[in-house]
Amino acid sequence: MSSAFESIISQIVSDTPSGEVKEVYQDLITIAxxxxxxxxxxxxxxxNVKNTIPVDVNGKNVILSPYNKEGSKFxxxxxxxxxxxxxxxxxxxxxxxxxxxxxxETQQEYLKELNKxxxxxxxxxxSVAVYPVPQEESKTAIIIVSTKYNPGxxxxxxxxxxxxxxxxxxxLKGFIDVQVHYYEDGNVGFKSKKDVEITDSESPIKSxxxxxxxxxxxxxxxxxxxxxxxxxxxxxxxxxxxxxxxxGKAIGNYRLGRDAAQxxxxxx
Numbered sequence: 001m002s003s004a005f006e007s008i009i010s011q012i013v014s015d016t017p018s019g020e021v022k023e024v025y026q027d028l029i030t031i032a033x034x035x036x037x038x039x040x041x042x043x044x045x046x047x048n049v050k051n052t053i054p055v056d057v058n059g060k061n062v063i064l065s066p067y068n069k070e071g072s073k074f075x076x077x078x079x080x081x082x083x084x085x086x087x088x089x090x091x092x093x094x095x096x097x098x099x100x101x102x103x104x105e106t107q108q109e110y111l112k113e114l115n116k117x118x119x120x121x122x123x124x125x126x127s128v129a130v131y132p133v134p135q136e137e138s139k140t141a142i143i144i145v146s147t148k149y150n151p152g153x154x155x156x157x158x159x160x161x162x163x164x165x166x167x168x169x170x171x172l173k174g175f176i177d178v179q180v181h182y183y184e185d186g187n188v189g190f191k192s193k194k195d196v197e198i199t200d201s202e203s204p205i206k207s208x209x210x211x212x213x214x215x216x217x218x219x220x221x222x223x224x225x226x227x228x229x230x231x232x233x234x235x236x237x238x239x240x241x242x243x244x245x246x247x248g249k250a251i252g253n254y255r256l257g258r259d260a261a262q263x264x265x266x267x268x
Contacts, residue, residue, distance in 0.1 A: 005032075006039050013043040014050070017181035017189065018158035019149040021047065025088060045087045052143050052160060054127035057083055057092030065162075067131035067141045070100065077103050077131060078111060101132050106167070107140050113205040114142065121209070122159075124148040138168040142204060154184035161212060163196065165204040172198040172207050176215050192219060 009028065016024045021044055028040050047053070049069060054061040062068075062076045064085065075082040075098045082100075083092040103111065111130040118126045126146045133139035146159040163174030173196065180190040194215050201207040 005036075006043075009036065009039050010043045010046065013040065013047050016047065017156055018051070018147060018179055019151070019156035020181070022088065041087060045085075048085070048087050048090070052129075052145055052162060053090060054125075054145055055085055055090040055092050057081070058095055061125075061127040062092065063127050063129040063143050063145055065129065065131065065141065065143060067133060068129070075100060077101050078108075078129075101134070103130060103132065107132065110140060110142065110165075110205060113203075114144070114208075117205055117209050118144060118146070121213075122146045124157075124159075133164060138166050140165050140167070140204075142174075142208065144208075155180065155182045157181070161208070163204065163208060165201070170199065170201050172196065172201045172204050176212060178219070 009032070012028065013021070013024060025040055025044065029037065032040075048055075048064050049066060052063050052065050054063050057076065057079075060079070062074070062079075062083075064074055068074050068076065070082070073082050073084055074092075077098075077100075080098050080102060081095050082098040083095045085091070086093055107130050111128070114128045114130060118128055122144070124146045125148070126144070128145075129141070129143040131141040131143070133141055142163045142165060144159070144161045147157070149156045157178075157180040159176075159178050161174065161176045163172055165172050175196055176194045178190075178192045182188045196211050198207050198211065
């Protein structure tokens with residue numbers, strides 16, 4: 001396969017909304033043929049790691065990330081296991097004991113607090129992870145992924161937040177990323193992302209809870225304003241002439257941008 005082809009496949013897969021990878025895979029196989037399967041699967045693997053996708057490992061969700069990838073395999077320090085991944089079906093395979101990186105007592109406490117937080121504040125399918133950052137003993141990666149998939153009603157949504165906490169500097173850095181895709185008789189997407197940097201954080205989980213609650217409240221305000229102000233203004237401007245639009249011959253003479261703004265009816 002040419003590098004240009006691989007680049008195109010990678011771009012298509014990377015733009016795939018959450019919960020719709022299988023559909024995109026089938027479409028790409030139909031278009032490009034079975035010979036492209038390996039290229040597509042490799043792009044899906046990169047997608048899964050970049051987007052911290054949870055996979056089912058013996059009935060428990062484990063989040064994939066650069067922090068728990070070792071060669072071609074992944075590991076879960078909380079369960080002390082390593083495994084291969086069926087990236088298309090999001091399944092863990094060849095599960096075996098893992099003797100490498102483990103969570104220290106402080107990181108185990110982070111995980112307990114994190115589970116309590118998401119159980120109380122999140123809905124949908126929620127997965128969490130606490131991973132040591134390789135080669136940096138003072139740093140811990142903290143990840144939350146919450147998904148709601150409803151393909152029967154043509155919508156899918158995902159919340160992802162990813163942070164690194166430095167226990168020496170008491171610093172929390174990361175981001176929150178929310179995406180929703182609605183695709184019944186159309187294609188509407190919503191994306192919102194917030195970068196996070198908190199200094200002097202004694203408790204990373206409490207800091208995460210505070211910043212995510214504030215982010216959610218800001219979203220609620222934005223949606224309310226969009227519905228109560230922006231959409232209402234749009235609806236008011238369209239019929240401002242209080243005249244029915246002549247959808248016959250006159251429509252060709254209707255200068256929508258200028259005439260509508262000036263309140264002029266279409267010229268017959």
